[in-house]
Amino acid sequence: MQLLFVADGRSPIARGWIRFFVERGDEVTLVSSFRCDADLPLRRVLVLPVAFASARKSGSKTSGSGRAIAARAAIRHWLGPLTLHFFVGKLRRVIREVTPDLVHAMRIPFEGMLAAAARQAPPLIVSIWGNDFTLHAPAGPIMAMWTRRTMRAAAGLHTDCQRDVRLADAWGFDPSKPATVIPGNGGVRLDVFFPPRVPPGPVVLNPRGSRTYVNSDAFFRAIPLVLKQHPSARFICASMSGDRQAGALIRDLGVSSAVELLEPMPHERMAEVYRRAQVLVSPALHDGMPNSLLEGMACGCFPVAGDLESIREWITHGRNGLLVDPSSPDALAEAIVLALDREDLRREAAGLNQHVVAERADFVKCMPRAVEFYRTVAAPS
Numbered sequence: 001m002q003l004l005f006v007a008d009g010r011s012p013i014a015r016g017w018i019r020f021f022v023e024r025g026d027e028v029t030l031v032s033s034f035r036c037d038a039d040l041p042l043r044r045v046l047v048l049p050v051a052f053a054s055a056r057k058s059g060s061k062t063s064g065s066g067r068a069i070a071a072r073a074a075i076r077h078w079l080g081p082l083t084l085h086f087f088v089g090k091l092r093r094v095i096r097e098v099t100p101d102l103v104h105a106m107r108i109p110f111e112g113m114l115a116a117a118a119r120q121a122p123p124l125i126v127s128i129w130g131n132d133f134t135l136h137a138p139a140g141p142i143m144a145m146w147t148r149r150t151m152r153a154a155a156g157l158h159t160d161c162q163r164d165v166r167l168a169d170a171w172g173f174d175p176s177k178p179a180t181v182i183p184g185n186g187g188v189r190l191d192v193f194f195p196p197r198v199p200p201g202p203v204v205l206n207p208r209g210s211r212t213y214v215n216s217d218a219f220f221r222a223i224p225l226v227l228k229q230h231p232s233a234r235f236i237c238a239s240m241s242g243d244r245q246a247g248a249l250i251r252d253l254g255v256s257s258a259v260e261l262l263e264p265m266p267h268e269r270m271a272e273v274y275r276r277a278q279v280l281v282s283p284a285l286h287d288g289m290p291n292s293l294l295e296g297m298a299c300g301c302f303p304v305a306g307d308l309e310s311i312r313e314w315i316t317h318g319r320n321g322l323l324v325d326p327s328s329p330d331a332l333a334e335a336i337v338l339a340l341d342r343e344d345l346r347r348e349a350a351g352l353n354q355h356v357v358a359e360r361a362d363f364v365k366c367m368p369r370a371v372e373f374y375r376t377v378a379a380p381s
Contacts, residue, residue, distance in 0.1 A: 001374060004029045004098055004122070006091070006115045007106035009036030009045070012267035013185040013291060014106045018042075020186060020367050029098045031091060033111055046094055048087040051080030051110040073212045077139040080110050081146050084117050091118035101378040102155075108132040113146045116153035123155035123377050129184060130160065130288030130310065131213050133167040148172040156377035158370075160184040160288040161310040180373045185291045187363035188298045192268055195300035195350065196275035202233040202340050205277035207270065207296060209239035213286040215306075216246060218329045223255045225333035230340050236273060238292075239264045274299035278346060279339045282306065283326035289314055294361050297321075297353035302346045304335045314360075320352040 003021055007014035009032030022028050022040050029044045033053045038045040052075070091114060095103065100122050105115035107129040115124055137147040151157075151172035157179040159165050169175050204226070208214040216237075223235055240246050240261040250259050262273070270292070274280070280301035282293050288310045297303055297320075305311050306326035315321035322339065324331040339346060 001026045001102070001378065002029075002098065002100045003027070003374075004031065004095065004100035004103045005106065006031045006033075006103060006111040008033050008111065009038065009047075010034050011106075015040075016267070017106065017186050017370075020370075024371075029094065029100065031094060033114075044094070044098065046090070048090055048114065050087050050114050051076045051083055076109070077136065077143050081113060081142045084110070084114055084146075087114055088118045091115070092120060095120050095122060102374060104158075104374075105150075108147055108150050109136045109143065112150045112154075116146075116150040119153050124153055125156040125158060125374070125377055126150060126154040127158040127184065128160070128164045128168065128288070130164075130284075130290060131286035133164060133171060135213050135286040137171060156180075156373065158182060158373070160291075161313050163310045163313070164288060178373065178376050180369060182366045182370055182373075183289065183291060183294060183361045185363075186370060187366035188291075188294050188357055188361045189363045190298060190358065193271045193274065193295045193298040195298075195354070200276050200278050202230055203236060203277045204233060204279045204281060204336055204340075205236045205238070205273065205296065205301065206281045206283070207238040207273070207292040208282055208284065208290070209237075209264075210243050210246065211284075213284055215283045215285055215326045216240075217249065218327050218332055219281060219283045220246065220249050220253060220255075220259075221329035222333035222336065223250075223258065224253050225329060226336050226340075227255065227258060229337045233258065233336075233340060235259045236277065237261050238270065238273065270295065271299060274301055277301050279304060279336055281332065281336065282311075283332060284308070285326055287311060294357055298357045298361075300350045300354070302339045302349050303353070304332065304339060314356065320349040320356070 003026050005018055009030055027043050030042050031046050031048055033050050035047050102123045103115055104125040105112035106127045112126045137144055148171055157168055157173055159181055160183050165179050206219050226233055235258055241263045250256050274296045280296035280303050282305040284306045287308050303321035307323035317323040322335040324335045
């Protein structure tokens with residue numbers, strides 16, 4: 001197939017998805033919203049920095065303090081859609097030159113919005129990332145308008161949870177068109193993400209980094225409450241090194257000796273971090289089914305997550321994880337303490353989670369479904 005992706009070319013999720021199609025022999029063009037290192041044999045790479053992407057740092061998507069990230073998000077919500085018209089013509093020219101069988105935009109803001117505005121002959125697939133409908137779409141009237149326009153333009157829908165298939169209908173997606181539910185990164189590579197040979201000690205991992213929709217403040221405030229019950233517990237936070245707001249809060253809480261803030265690292269190396277932890281905490285206020293949660297479950301981590309509809313599709317509270325109010329330090333601390341206390345609960349959950357990930361989220365099983373979905377959208381009956 002001739003494929004054109006409109007995506008954040010820095011994203012491990014997008015890169016893993018694109019790599020699969022390159023390696024199976026498809027001819028792939030990438031239109032990236034951010035500058036990126038194109039280390040794949042792509043037909044062409046073009047950067048269209050929609051929504052002020054060129055003004056952001058080229059490193060981690062979550063770089064900077066929590067307040068800075070929130071400020072950038074607010075600016076992009078209100079002004080980002082106004083930048084679309086600067087790039088529509090360029091994307092249309094690429095589509096005419098490449099003549100792809102289909103265009104795949106990997107999330108609604110702002111890659112999907114740009115692809116919808118530039119839509120021509122090829123059918124458009126739109127991927128929904130966990131907070132596209134619950135956080136970004138309601139952020140203002142312009143974001144809502146462009147979300148609806150994107151959903152009306154989509155010929156196919158890819159989501160990582162059934163909830164977003166339902167929400168897509170409310171935002172204008174035609175339910176008679178094809179839709180598929182596949183983990184956002186195409187699934188978990190079980191040859192990389194697997195349990196440790198030696199059970200880890202009392203380590204708690206937050207893999208989510210600094211994000212506007214993740215309640216890191218509640219997580220940090222839960223730490224001294226956990227330490228009262230488990231003084232030897234240690235806490236790891238991925239991609240948060242250099243976050244001044246997090247560093248100040250940790251010092252104020254007096255827990256610096258128990259907390260490790262990690263630098264961003266290659267996606268595959270995170271498997272080693274998961275295998276260090278007994279408990280994985282995902283205190284998200286908005287989410288689909290995050291890839292980090294699935295990967296941690298594959299590595300044997302016991303999940304403590306926000307009690308969200310999308311997460312309940314994978315985790316049954318008290319059986320293979322605990323679901324709590326992610327804004328409550330007390331609730332998070334209580335769940336973490338229970339998980340650390342109950343080796344039997346962790347052991348049973350690990351077996352259940354390895355089975356559910358292998359059945360529903362194995363990359364080897366999921367990506368052939370994505371190929372069939374592409375064929376269905378590219379050549380509708």
